[in-house]
Amino acid sequence: MFSSALLSPIAWRQASKILHQAWPVLLGSWASIIFGVLDTAMTGHASAADLQAMGLGVSIYITVFIGLMGVLHALIPILAQSYGAHHNLEVGRMWGQGVWLSLFLTALGSIALLFPDLWLSASGQLEPEVHDKIVMYLRSLILALPAALIFRTIYALGTAVSRPKMVMLINLASVLFKALLNWLLIFGKWGLPAMGAVGSGLATTIVSWLMLIAGIILLKRDSFFQRFKLQLGRPLWRDQKELLRLGIPMGGSYLIEIFAFTFMALLVAREGKFVSGGHQIMANLAAVSFMIPMAIGVATASITAQAIGAGQLHRARITGNYGVVIVFLFACLTAGLLLATRGTLAQLYSNDIEVVVMALALLQLLPLFHFCDALQCVVTYILRAYKIAFIPMLMQIIALSGVGLGGGWWLGFGPGKGQLDNFLLRLSPNMPSGAGSMWLMSSSGLGLSAVLLLLWYTHVLRTYPKSKRRINLPDPDAPLS
Template sequence: MTENRQDNRRILALAWPILVGQLAVIANGVIDTAMTSRFSATDLAALAIGASVYVSIFVGLNGVLSALSPLIGQLFGAQRHEQVGAEVRQGVWLALFLTLGGGVLLLFPQPLLSIAHASPELAEKASSYLRILALALPATFGFRIYASLNTAIGRPKMVMALQVAGLALKLPLNALFIFGGFGIPAMGGPGCAAATALTTWMALLAALAVLRSDPSYRPFRLFAGGLGKPKWAAQRELLRLGIPMGLSYLIEVTAFTFMALFIARLGANAVAGHQIIANFATVLYMLPLSMASATGTLVAQAIGAGSHADARRIGMAGIRLAALLSVSTGCAVWLARDLIVRAYTPDPVIIAAALPLFVYIAFYQLFDSVQVTTAFVLRAYKIAVIPTVMYAVALWGIGLGGGYLLGLDPLGISPQPLRGAAGFWLGNSASLALVAAGLLWYLRIVQRHAGRERTTSRELA
């Protein structure tokens, strides 16, 4: 019992700065939307199109780079500090390669924008938005490396501080570039991208200054001998873990994207109600995501230290804690559902469309918290391929496929209460329950296998 309390305290101590930082990142998008909506409806539409393209590109590539965190966590747990620095340098090379690929897509986005069938004016504004963000991509990935390093060694507070400072800086820069001033012309929606680019580069420069000046980073020898050359064995290891991680993030994003597209067939009110729930669910997701990141970090450190019993105990403690918090959150959301939806909109028709969907939030949160925490624990064991396959089958097959059959009822067999957006949310909740159960089952197998390997190695020694 004492060990469980200690594990919970360690997880929470690491999770809360991650949570605050993630909420600050999300708030950037909220600010962009709120401020651009006051400029013009055309610019807001262009922002929505451009942001959807950018998120699709960024989430996949950023997911690949996220492989650094469990790898560094294991090295740090094993006290192999100089190898941490070497891994970070290889991460920089990977970030450069990813920047080249992502930069081409952002600089020449016409094939992706053509899917939206936007007007020439919208397409031009969205293109400008994406081309400016191409300038921010190197700094964004560079800061991702800094965040991965700090999280992996259990020091997320400085990342949080820089993310919150970036949010504070974003407000005046947005106002300057969107509406113009001091000789700078009004840019509208693309001004959000300019503000983001400046903020991101300033955050990266601040992070580099911290890495160079803070003596606690010296054991890692991050800047020893310069950047060096890419080592293809290290790159392969990063990609072996990073590609399935990036795909899993992309699967989750596209599952929600296609949900919205299908629900849009039911009319503006249905998709507006869905959008409120989806937006609120995204904010709530930051809590289990921060718990998952903290748990995965501590598990990776324990594995690196050779303590598989500690890794198993911490992993299960994190999953239980995330589930408990999600149930509490779900109950609170259900009780406050009327106040929440009215904070989004005063429209009684949209309120009527959104309120029935809140029943799925409680179940959704529970399953989502369990699956994401379990997935991060598996990544700490350097396992990501099987979970990605589970995501694809469940979220695309059960979630989208089942939601399509229930919500749109093409076969004419769906019960009336499940037709519409409710059917899609039920399908999505069921898919997450399936993923959570599958990942828990697979984690048990991985933990038993790791324990047997540890026992065998001791006997041979």
């Protein structure tokens, strides 16, 4: 798969384009994930009960939101291929269809958030105070869902046409508003009641609507987007079918990954609020680290899809291969930094010594988890550039659900409980058995997923139709934007 073509001048220019497009995506994604960092750190300083409520509540919300968001992200390869083929009006029309789809998905997501007890049944008996906070937290976030999903269509458009800086600027500005509103609503400043975890949910709702308004204003004022004649139109089943054909397996892949985090959080809650708090810190740092391969994967997939739309399959191959190499190098660097700074990171999240002790133990496993997660992430995105999502979803079901989630439950909380304890205790004497087993097996599942996806990507490169080469742009290194 990786040939001498990777060393050519064209390849280096493609690598430069990937990094140029990836950094705004990364900053924007980090700004988004900082929402979770702020919620975790600030509620952690409110009370252990608020931290547990926020951790469980946000796990449920993120599961619903990420699954629906994944369906909408079918817009990225569809719009990018149309943009690469210079079908600008098609870009504008399909974006409008994406908005209609986001409204339909909002209704489904709202129903899922209205019944939190179905999710919380896996957590055993929660303290009444924690349970009530979770219910109110999720109800406040139902109001955020429509704005957040419609904004993802703006994100998909900007990413597909290599204009990610617009969304980055909105995300960066939103962090300031989120921090201020969290401070006001969590701790009860300026005469407002102290609402703890519920306050963080209300802050997210307000900021989500502000972000959507800002996105619409920028789309209208930026002359670049006028060429697409963006319009809502009316929902068309033909277009909705195309979005769903690619979006459902994409959303399924997103859902499998995020459900693992949710199920882990719900099970780990059985080990008490201190282990649950340490797990939440671990999960948050894993999400922050994930943004690097995700950003590179998004940029790689966008540029690859543009090349496919232009009929330049050789260029698409080089771009995809270089994306994998770049992610591999960054994953090695990130894993090393996580291991070296875990003590400082844990103490930044909480001032509760028992929570910090649990976090320090679990963070021993984060470098391995991140490395495996990074590799499977970038290959998944590249396959989506070719509009291939169903087979990767099946592979992730086997690896992440079967080996990772199923194996973690079996060895951490099921019949095989305790079988990994000797290994885990060698890593850290404070390692919680259930949570540690879940994270170790999740890492194993991600590793298997990475191997399977790399093998399938190699198969795709060998078999993708050769007749589609250089249909629209004869120069294999001509700019697509």
